[in-house]
Amino acid sequence: MGFALAGSILGLSVLHAHLSPAATSVATSLVVTAAFVHGAILQTVIGTSLAAASKHTVGNAREALFTVYQHGMVWLIGSVAAAATAAFFFKTPPPEKPGAPA
Secondary structure: OHHHHHHHHHHHHHHHHHOOHHHHHHHHHHHHHHHHHHHHHHHHHHHHHHHHHHHOOOOOHHHHHHHHHHHHHHHHHHHHHHHHHHHOOOOOOOOOOOOOOO
16 A cells, blocks of 8 residues: 555646646546555455465475565565656656746
């Protein structure tokens, strides 16, 4: 949840810079809802992944637990990497020229 909500701050700042005030309120609720839904789905996927991996571990218990942990972290790291990659696509609006109509 923390990564999803932290990422929504970046999305909210872009919304306020590019949308009208009337559209910003609707877009804000969509971004925050998407953050909560993403967090819930990510937690479920990681939990399911850890449960499935723990059923198939054999051998040394300590190594098996670390392998299960690594298996679950792949989903989290992938989600963070996707968000970091998406951040590179945000562009700042060009500066307004003096005397240009508003």
